[in-house]
Amino acid sequence: MSVEERVDQNGAKTVRFVAAALILRGEEVLICQRRPDQPMALKWEFPGGKIESGETPQQALARELDEELGIDADVGPLVTHTRHTYRSGGAVDLQFFAVHAFRGEVTNRIFHDVRWIPLRDLTSYDFLAADRDLIRDLSAGKLL
Numbered sequence: 223m224s225v226e227e228r229v230d231q232n233g234a235k236t237v238r239f240v241a242a243a244l245i246l247r248g249e250e251v252l253i254c255q256r257r258p259d260q261p262m263a264l265k266w267e268f269p270g271g272k273i274e275s276g277e278t279p280q281q282a283l284a285r286e287l288d289e290e291l292g293i294d295a296d297v298g299p300l301v302t303h304t305r306h307t308y309r310s311g312g313a314v315d316l317q318f319f320a321v322h323a324f325r326g327e328v329t330n331r332i333f334h335d336v337r338w339i340p341l342r343d344l345t346s347y348d349f350l351a352a353d354r355d356l357i358r359d360l361s362a363g364k365l366l
Contacts, residue, residue: 237305237313241283242270244301245321245328246366247338252328253347254290255335264334266347268318279317287321291336292329295321301365306352314352320366341366 245252245268253266271286273279280297287295298320307313330336339347344361359365 237315239273239279239315239317240270241273241279241286241317241319242268243283243287243295243297243321244268244318244360244366245287245295245324249340249342250338251341251344251360252291253337253339253344253349254330254333255337257332257334262350264348266349267353269333280319283319287324290332292331293324293326295324298322302356302359304352304355308351316352318356 243252252269254269255266256263258264269287269290270283271290273282274285277285279300283297284295287293301318301320303315303317305313305315328336341360341363344357347357349357356365
């Protein structure tokens with residue numbers, strides 16, 4: 223998921239619309255770590271990315287999961303929707319979808335690390351600020 227800032231013609235920072243996946247395997251979820259050369263280096267996040275013009279959030283997520291992890295995902299229901307404004311002024315509008323099934327093997331194509339972890343252990347990882355409320359709720363057994 224990318225949260226680089228966009229600037230409009232007037233120099234104002236705009237909102238980036240992103241779809242992200244909670245890829246579930248029993249009581250585990252797939253998490254991904256940003257590379258050291260990326261903004262917010264080595265922070266953990268859920269796979270996904272920017273919703274392009276003309277795409278639904280589900281279409282964008284399926285495309286991103288293929289690009290990032292090499293899987294053909296069955297994008298399930300919306301789990302939660304949140305908006306976060308970073309200290310820099312940039313904002314991200316995040317839609318998180320459940321993914322219970324996919325075809326292919328998870329292949330790390332862009333991340334520093336990819337791990338399956340128990341939902342209850344999510345709070346022990348250093349996630350992006352935009353994900354922290356979700357992490358707290360998921361690790362407490364809420365939402366899913």
